[in-house]
Amino acid sequence: MTAHVVKWWTILRISLEERFVYRGDFALGTLMRFLPIITQIFLWTAVFAAVEQASSPAGSQASSQATEMAAEQAAAGGATTVAGYSLSAMIAYYLLTMMSRAFSSMPGLASGIALQVRNGEIKKFLIQPVDMIGFLLLTRMAHKLAYYTIAILPFAFVFYLCRGYFELGWPDMQRMVVYLCSLLLAFVLGFFLEASIGLISFWFLEVSSLLFVYNLLTFFLSGHMFPLDLLPDFAQQVVTYLPLHYLAYYPAAVFLEKIPANEMWIGLGVQAAWVLAFIGVSRVMLNRGLHRYSGFGG
Amino acid sequence: MSIIQIKDLVKSYRVYQKKEGLAASLKGLVKREYKEVHAVAGIDLEVEQGEFVAFLGPNGAGKTTTLKLLSGVIHPTSGTAEVMGYTPWKRDNRYRRRFALVMGQKNQLWWDLPAQESFRLHQQIYRIPPQQFDATLAEISDLLDITRLLKQPVRELSLGERMKMELTAALLHSPDVLFLDEPTIGLDVVAQHNIQQFLKFYQERRKITILLTSHYMKDVAALCKRVVIIAQGQLQYDGSLEGIVDQTTSHKLVSLLLDESEIRTEEFSKYGVVESIELPRVVLRVAREDVAKTLNAILDNHTIHDVTVEDPPLEEVIAEMFSQVDPSIRRATDEDIAASAGHARTESDA
Numbered sequence: 001m002t003a004h005v006v007k008w009w010t011i012l013r014i015s016l017e018e019r020f021v022y023r024g025d026f027a028l029g030t031l032m033r034f035l036p037i038i039t040q041i042f043l044w045t046a047v048f049a050a051v052e053q054a055s056s057p058a059g060s061q062a063s064s065q066a067t068e069m070a071a072e073q074a075a076a077g078g079a080t081t082v083a084g085y086s087l088s089a090m091i092a093y094y095l096l097t098m099m100s101r102a103f104s105s106m107p108g109l110a111s112g113i114a115l116q117v118r119n120g121e122i123k124k125f126l127i128q129p130v131d132m133i134g135f136l137l138l139t140r141m142a143h144k145l146a147y148y149t150i151a152i153l154p155f156a157f158v159f160y161l162c163r164g165y166f167e168l169g170w171p172d173m174q175r176m177v178v179y180l181c182s183l184l185l186a187f188v189l190g191f192f193l194e195a196s197i198g199l200i201s202f203w204f205l206e207v208s209s210l211l212f213v214y215n216l217l218t219f220f221l222s223g224h225m226f227p228l229d230l231l232p233d234f235a236q237q238v239v240t241y242l243p244l245h246y247l248a249y250y251p252a253a254v255f256l257e258k259i260p261a262n263e264m265w266i267g268l269g270v271q272a273a274w275v276l277a278f279i280g281v282s283r284v285m286l287n288r289g290l291h292r293y294s295g296f297g298g
Numbered sequence: 299m300s301i302i303q304i305k306d307l308v309k310s311y312r313v314y315q316k317k318e319g320l321a322a323s324l325k326g327l328v329k330r331e332y333k334e335v336h337a338v339a340g341i342d343l344e345v346e347q348g349e350f351v352a353f354l355g356p357n358g359a360g361k362t363t364t365l366k367l368l369s370g371v372i373h374p375t376s377g378t379a380e381v382m383g384y385t386p387w388k389r390d391n392r393y394r395r396r397f398a399l400v401m402g403q404k405n406q407l408w409w410d411l412p413a414q415e416s417f418r419l420h421q422q423i424y425r426i427p428p429q430q431f432d433a434t435l436a437e438i439s440d441l442l443d444i445t446r447l448l449k450q451p452v453r454e455l456s457l458g459e460r461m462k463m464e465l466t467a468a469l470l471h472s473p474d475v476l477f478l479d480e481p482t483i484g485l486d487v488v489a490q491h492n493i494q495q496f497l498k499f500y501q502e503r504r505k506i507t508i509l510l511t512s513h514y515m516k517d518v519a520a521l522c523k524r525v526v527i528i529a530q531g532q533l534q535y536d537g538s539l540e541g542i543v544d545q546t547t548s549h550k551l552v553s554l555l556l557d558e559s560e561i562r563t564e565e566f567s568k569y570g571v572v573e574s575i576e577l578p579r580v581v582l583r584v585a586r587e588d589v590a591k592t593l594n595a596i597l598d599n600h601t602i603h604d605v606t607v608e609d610p611p612l613e614e615v616i617a618e619m620f621s622q623v624d625p626s627i628r629r630a631t632d633e634d635i636a637a638s639a640g641h642a643r644t645e646s647d648a
Contacts, residue, residue: 007422014408014415021410021451124406126371129394130423294372294387 007130008138015142030151033098034158040094048087052080083229089256090227092165095158096252097224102148102155103183104190104222104247109140110214113198114207117293126294133195133286140191171255178264182251185271190247192278199282202289223249229258243274301475301507302345302368307377309338309363309531337363339531340377345509347474350501352522353511356620360531361511365477368509369399381475395424398468402480405460406467407452413463414448417470424471431470438466441496458489465493469500478510482517494520515612529620543609546619550589551608552582557601569596578603583610 020026080086085093113136116122125132148155171179197214201207219225221244228239228249239245250267253259259267312332316323338360345351353361366372368379370386370393379386384393407416421431439445442462447455452463461481468476481497482490498521501508512518518525519539527535527542535542552570556563556578563575569592570584584592589607596602609615 007425010419010422014411014419017415018408018410120404123371123404126389127369127394127399128423129391291373294370 008134011135011138012142012145015139016146019143019146026147026150030147030154033151034154037095037098037158037162041091044087044090044094048080048082048090051082055080083227084258085227085229086167088165088167091162092167093227093252093256095162095165096255097222097248099155100183100186100248100251101222101224102151103144103251104186106140106190106194109136109191109194110198110201110207110211113195114201114205117201117289118205122290122293126290133282136195137191144187168257171257175254175257175261175264178268179251179254182246182254182268182271185268185275186247186251189243189271189275189278192275192282193243193247196278196282196285199285199289202285202292218244218247221245222247223252227253227258243271243278246271246274300344301347302343302379302381302509304341304343304364304368304379305377307338307341307364307367307379308336308375309360309367309372310375311335311337336531338367338374341528341531341533343526343533343536345507347507348505349524350508350522351510351524351526352518353509353526353528354518354616355511355528355534359529361528362479363531364528365399365479365509365511369397369477370394371399395471396473397475397477398471398473399477400464400468400479400481402461402478402483405452405464407460407463409453410451412449413444413452413455413466416452416463416467417448420467420470426471430472434470434472435466438469438500441499442466442492458485458492461485461489461493462496465496472504474506476506476508478508478512480512481510482512482514490514490516497521515616519612527619535619539612542619543612543615546615546622547586547610549583549585549610551610552584552589552593553606553608554580554582554596554600554602555604556580557603560600560602566596 082090113122122132125135170176194214197207197211200210204210221228221239221242223245224247228236228245231239250259250271254264254267311334313335314326315331315333316326337358341360341364353364355361363372367374368381368386370389373387382393382396384390386393407413408419417431417435420426421428426434436445439448442465444459444462444466447459447463452460455463465481478497482493485493494517497508497510500506501521508521510517510522523538525535525537525539525542526533535545551573554566558578560578563577563580566572566575566580566582570582570588573581573583575581582592593605593607597605
């Protein structure tokens with residue numbers, strides 16, 4: 001048992017070291033990550049201004065198409081909301097999905113697996129007594145750890161600047177626990193989902209177009225692009241049955257109290273079930289894939 | 299019992315036959331034609347513990363495929379193989395801790411990190427006890443003279459230095475069986491020689507079993523007493539290196555150092571085929587059984603300062619052997635080259 005722990009710890013430590021080799025790339029990558037926030041703030045400010053103008057009594061009734069976007073006038077306060085989100089909440093939502101994606105996005109995982117299958121590097125997992133998925137999971141954890149132990153500073157700074165958008169303040173203790181758990185599960189789910197896609201390369205060798213479709217779908221259906229509450233009821237129903245919304249929407253929705261307290265544990269359970277499902281899927285795919293690979297050669 | 303036992307091992311591939319042209323490519327989207335390729339077509343082989351065996355053969359003969367089968371990277375189409383009592387393609391962890399595969403063209407070290415770090419990882423993956431790890435690493439890096447390079451990122455090392463690191467990584471867990479696939483490919487003469495010396499020393503000391511494929515005859519001549527020739531997926535020869543020479547070539551090279559008085563070099567063509575004339579040295583190709591008789595005749599009629607009788611160069615013998623077992627490999631003879639050169643000349647004249 002201890003041998004295992006030491007083995008995995010060594011893998012983690014060495015991947016950490018590897019990550020710190022490229023400092024310039026690291027700095028630039030962090031900077032670029034925060035640029036979209038500014039565009040998002042401009043975008044939603046403009047959208048809300050348009051909605052407000054269209055729905056105000058002085059505005060022309062003819063331009064009411066914008067109001068079809070489920071814009072409502074809050075009865076008492078008079079603040080404009082879209083699908084239950086005020087402008088502040090919308091920007092807070094965006095910041096929170098950025099947080100979720102920091103955990104759940106796996107740049108280069110699937111394409112890396114595909115590359116290893118194609119150039120035969122995958123052989124090393126056939127020759128050496130080490131499990132490929134475990135190895136990849138640890139190196140990925142190391143990547144994230146390495147990145148965010150440093151990136152936590154700019155992240156904290158940006159959240160501090162944008163603190164005004166969080167009108168509800170910090171959620172209560174229980175909600176915070178669910179939020180943090182769902183972030184961690186988002187990481188694991190993102191990993192096993194994308195690993196499964198990468199493992200398809202055992203059958204198709206080239207998965208880049210598949211990956212493109214997956215990334216596109218994830219951008220929409222995870223709620224990274226806009227809150228899923230904006231979707232029509234029917235579409236919302238469908239999306240909540242998919243695992244993708246746990247990658248961005250769910251943790252953010254928990255934090256912003258869009259999910260009632262009595263339902264959020266259930267959601268967390270379903271998220272955990274999805275994780276287990278994709279652990280199983282990737283395991284089966286790896287076994288079959290390696291068998292197929294070793295059957296064909298390479 | 300033999301440490302490696304291979305019985306009737308067969309590995310066939312289905313290869314997609316892509317035809318030339320766009321139309322054919324489009325057709326290939328719908329219906330593909332496959333061709334069966336027999337990379338290994340029934341090999342029987344036994345290797346004893348402590349042997350150093352060379353696999354020789356033309357490109358695509360099935361050498362690497364055999365090594366891949368023995369290291370469990372691929373499954374055979376049929377047949378059996380056992381290494382140390384394990385069936386390689388079952389990939390038992392106990393087996394995987396006892397062998398190593400080094401491929402000259404593949405890298406298993408972390409590119410951006412010092413080799414030392416990759417070695418640490420190997421220590422954990424193979425569960426090498428710390429003392430044993432330190433001792434083995436110190437010994438090997440001393441022998442290969444790479445101690446000062448251990449802390450340098452691998453990407454900054456030369457090809458030869460990287461190969462030494464790869465070898466070190468493969469030997470850290472003290473494997474009982476080592477498969478080497480072209481370990482000296484692309485290396486300069488000095489690096490090749492270093493690696494040969496190291497392998498020779500290490501193998502004699504540890505008495506491990508090594509299977510090696512290489513295209514460098516110097517590797518083979520320096521290291522392996524036993525040579526196995528594979529061509530067209532089958533075993534064509536199994537024995538000593540000298541045996542190949544005896545079996546394949548029917549002549550020897552007689553090199554004569556002439557006295558200055560000997561100026562009528564054209565006379566020597568009656569004793570055998572003249573290989574080269576670089577006065578005062580003349581080299582003749584003489585049939586094996588006629589060597590003694592020919593030498594007598596030459597010494598009777600000419601003033602000779604020195605004589606050496608040699609087998610033809612190993613490369614030539616092996617090329618001869620390959621072309622004998624595989625008719626598709628035709629050796630380019632001097633006449634061919636002369637003919638094509640002559641052809642080129644007439645073209646440029648016109």
